[in-house]
Amino acid sequence: MRFLPTEEQTAFAEAIDEIVEGAGGADVARAWADGDTAPGLALWAQFAELGLLGLRVSEEAGGFGGTLGDLVVVFERLGYHGVPGPYLETVALLPSLVDDGTRQALAAGAIATAAVDGVAPAAVDAAVATHRYLVRGDALHEGEPGAELTSVAPTRRLARLSPTGASTPLVPGALDAALNEAALAAAALLVGAGERLLAEAVSYAKVREQFGRPIGEFQALKHQLADVRIALSFARPLVWNAALRADEPDEDRAVSAAKVAAGDAALRAARTSLQVHGAIGYTAEHTLRIWLGLAPALSAAWGTPDFHRARIARDILPKER
Numbered sequence: 365m366r367f368l369p370t371e372e373q374t375a376f377a378e379a380i381d382e383i384v385e386g387a388g389g390a391d392v393a394r395a396w397a398d399g400d401t402a403p404g405l406a407l408w409a410q411f412a413e414l415g416l417l418g419l420r421v422s423e424e425a426g427g428f429g430g431t432l433g434d435l436v437v438v439f440e441r442l443g444y445h446g447v448p449g450p451y452l453e454t455v456a457l458l459p460s461l462v463d464d465g466t467r468q469a470l471a472a473g474a475i476a477t478a479a480v481d482g483v484a485p486a487a488v489d490a491a492v493a494t495h496r497y498l499v500r501g502d503a504l505h506e507g508e509p510g511a512e513l514t515s516v517a518p519t520r521r522l523a524r525l526s527p528t529g530a531s532t533p534l535v536p537g538a539l540d541a542a543l544n545e546a547a548l549a550a551a552a553l554l555v556g557a558g559e560r561l562l563a564e565a566v567s568y569a570k571v572r573e574q575f576g577r578p579i580g581e582f583q584a585l586k587h588q589l590a591d592v593r594i595a596l597s598f599a600r601p602l603v604w605n606a607a608l609r610a611d612e613p614d615e616d617r618a619v620s621a622a623k624v625a626a627g628d629a630a631l632r633a634a635r636t637s638l639q640v641h642g643a644i645g646y647t648a649e650h651t652l653r654i655w656l657g658l659a660p661a662l663s664a665a666w667g668t669p670d671f672h673r674a675r676i677a678r679d680i681l682p683k684e685r
Contacts (some may be wrong), residue, residue: 368604369433369437370433373433373434373437374437376434376437376438377437377438377440377441379414380411380414380416380438380441380442380445381441381445383407383410383411383414384407384441384445384447387403387406387407387410388403389445390445390446390651390654391403392404392407392445392447392448393445393446393447393448393519393651393654394651394654396448396449396519397448397518397519397653397654401448401492404447404448404449405449405475405492407447407449408449408473408475409473412472412473415427415428415471416428416438416455417451417454417455417470417471417472417473417474418470418471418472419434419435419438419455420435420455420456420459420460420545421459421467421468421470421471425464425467425468425471426468426471426472427459427467427468427471428471431607432545432548432606432607432608432610433604433607433608435455435456435545435548435549435552435607436548436552436603436604436607437552438455438552439451439452439455439456439549439550439552439553439556440552440553440555440556440559440603441556442553442556443552443553443554443555443556443557443558443559443560443658443662444556444557444559444560445556445560446519446557446560446654446655446658448489448519448520449475449489449492450475450476450477450487450488450489450493452488452546452549452550452553452666453476453477453478453487453488453546454470454474454475454476454477455470455549456542456545456546456548456549457478457542457543457545457546457549458470458476458478458495458497458542459471460538460541460542460545461478461497461499461504461534461538461539461542462476462495462497462504463532466495469495470495474494474495475489475492475493475494475495476493476494476495476496476497477489477490477493477495477496477497478496478497478498478499478507478525479497479498479499479507479524479525480498480499480539480543481498481499481500481501483543483666483667484546484665484666485524486513486522486523486524486525487507487509487522487523487524487525488520488521488522489520489521490507490509490521490523490525491509491512491521491523496508496509496525497525498525498526498527499534499539500527500531502533502534502536502539503531503532503533503534504531504532504533504534505527505528505529505531505532506527506528506529506530507525507526507527507528508525508526508527508528509523509524509525510523510524510525510526511523511524515657515661516657516660516661517654517657517658517660517661517662518653518654518657519654519657519658520657520658520661543666543667544610544615544616544619546666547619547620547622547623547666547667547672548603548606548607548619548622548623549666550623550626550662550665550666551599551602551603551606551619551622551623551625551626551627552603552626553658553662554599554623554626554627554629554630554658554659554662554663555596555599555600555603555626555629555630557630557633557655557658557659557662558592558595558596558599558626558629558630558632558633558634558659559596559633560655561592561630561633561634561636561637561652561655561656561659562589562592562593562596562633562636562637564637564641564651564652564655565589565592565633565636565637565640565641566589568640568641569585569589569640572640572641572642579640585640588636588639589636589640591632591636592629592632592633592636595625595628595629595632595633596629596633598625598629599622599625599626599628599629602618602621602622602625602626603622603625603626605618605621605622606618606619606621606622614679616675616679617675617676617679617680619672620667620671620672620673620675620676621672621676623666623667623669623672624669624672624673624676627659627662627663627669628663628669630658630659630662630663631659631660631663633659634655634656634659634660637652637655637656638652638656
């Protein structure tokens, strides 16, 4: 198995970096968190032109026809930049659940979000979405958003959805596959967010001084930063492993292992980065708040750590006779 991106995937990742930086970098996320969605929606349109939104839509349906490996590459970069918007729902979750016409609309740039009873009870960014769905039972419903809920991540606006209109029965197995893909995308986002938190911590450790020395020179802090590096370096191969094991018998376990490891690594990165930054890291004015919120929010999204650990345990522990 190849746990590294191809040359084409690396070029795609670099294109994402250039587009985000050209659009303002972290300022896009800061604006979204403060209620100004215009820069984020403009970035969404640019990504639609790039073909990113149709990443998991077949070429016949007007999409990119990308693999799960492509998905991992893309979502890691989105996590690194803290790009706001319901990309996970539009790109990873919904393409395999909606009809052909809607699938083409998603690939063309429509903004979609979804809630799934028992897994993701609230939809992200329903106020800006043009397509809203609620999965209840074995059916897909159009959703009507209610009051906005509070999220620990300032760029994630949550809302409960109520079913409205006719429902569409889902093909057996389609929801499980879609939820695995959503969890995989969330794991890749967590790795990207963790990498950004580590980069911010290392950069600040070089300039913040205590006792007349940069704090990055203190061995205890170096050890903590090294622990973050190790955690992220162990999580990334698990994410790639899950991408490469799609449709294999142990796919569920591979996805859950990736999600747990990525969540743990991102949370460790958040704690360490906050410690490095000190009190300034808590402030609403500091950009660090984007990733400090994303780490716990995404760790709990599309299957909590307890859910995924239990799924791993069921798969590896002896069955009772």
